[in-house]
Amino acid sequence: AGLAPVRRGLRITKASDSGGTCWDPGETGTYTIVVFNTGTVAQTGVTVEDAFPAGMSFLTNSINIWAPSSGFTGTPPTLAYGYTLPPGQAMTVTVRAVISKPSITNRLLNTASTYSASQPTLYAYVTDCVVYADLGVVKDVSSPTPNPVQIIEYRVTITNKGPDTATGVQIYDDLPAEVQYNSHSNGTYDNGTHIWTIGTLPVSYSTSLWINVTVREGTADLSITNWARVYSADQYDPVSTNNQDDAVIRPTA
Numbered sequence: 001a002g003l004a005p006v007r008r009g010l011r012i013t014k015a016s017d018s019g020g021t022c023w024d025p026g027e028t029g030t031y032t033i034v035v036f037n038t039g040t041v042a043q044t045g046v047t048v049e050d051a052f053p054a055g056m057s058f059l060t061n062s063i064n065i066w067a068p069s070s071g072f073t074g075t076p077p078t079l080a081y082g083y084t085l086p087p088g089q090a091m092t093v094t095v096r097a098v099i100s101k102p103s104i105t106n107r108l109l110n111t112a113s114t115y116s117a118s119q120p121t122l123y124a125y126v127t128d129c130v131v132y133a134d135l136g137v138v139k140d141v142s143s144p145t146p147n148p149v150q151i152i153e154y155r156v157t158i159t160n161k162g163p164d165t166a167t168g169v170q171i172y173d174d175l176p177a178e179v180q181y182n183s184h185s186n187g188t189y190d191n192g193t194h195i196w197t198i199g200t201l202p203v204s205y206s207t208s209l210w211i212n213v214t215v216r217e218g219t220a221d222l223s224i225t226n227w228a229r230v231y232s233a234d235q236y237d238p239v240s241t242n243n244q245d246d247a248v249i250r251p252t253a
Contacts, residue, residue, distance in 0.1 A: 026101035067091035
């Protein structure tokens with residue numbers, strides 16, 4: 001009888017525990033990586049690596065390894081190294097990572113890899129989504145051509161265009177020096193920090209802040225611009241072009 005041919009090979013799979021739903025910023029996700037010896041001889045020096053994408057960070061002391069031999073726990077991107085896999089055997093590695101808050105992306109492509117003393121690098125991929133929200137800001141004013149010392153109102157409106165609820169929402173609105181702050185309504189606004197704190201804004205909802213000001217003396221014929229912009233939100237915003245808006249007044253004598 002002839003000798004059976006020697007076959008050397010590894011196979012790697014990767015999965016996440018997202019369950020098909022999008023992760024929230026600040027949430028912790030678990031990745032499971034399984035490496036199989038598909039050959040007829042032992043694989044030595046087996047190493048498992050995971051390069052977390054931008055938008056995720058490794059959770060300290062979260063690496064767990066189940067293997068038929070002893071080996072070593074690494075420091076990411078290396079998760080495990082120095083393992084031996086007999087023919088037909090597998091090792092499993094799990095690792096946890098935290099999704100950035102605020103989020104910097106709405107899609108996470110995570111790549112795991114494995115290699116051994118006789119096997120070149122193999123890769124496995126998993127893609128997960130992160131909840132995100134398109135926030136739109138509109139700024140207008142009650143009178144674009146007021147008289148000096150006239151009282152006017154600026155209005156800032158923010159709309160969540162979806163597809164997910166936005167949390168941790170704040171708007172920055174620094175009034176120009178040519179107007180004097182008097183009061184505000186329908187919102188929590190700090191004229192010292194220039195921050196309007198909204199918090200949670202459901203999909204398709206809008207809310208507005210009115211800021212009452214007096215146009216200062218000596219401003220006739222000036223062009224005075226007041227900007228409002230998204231200052232913070234927990235979710236990634238894929239459309240940055242509508243995150244700010246301005247209103248211009250030109251006082252008349």
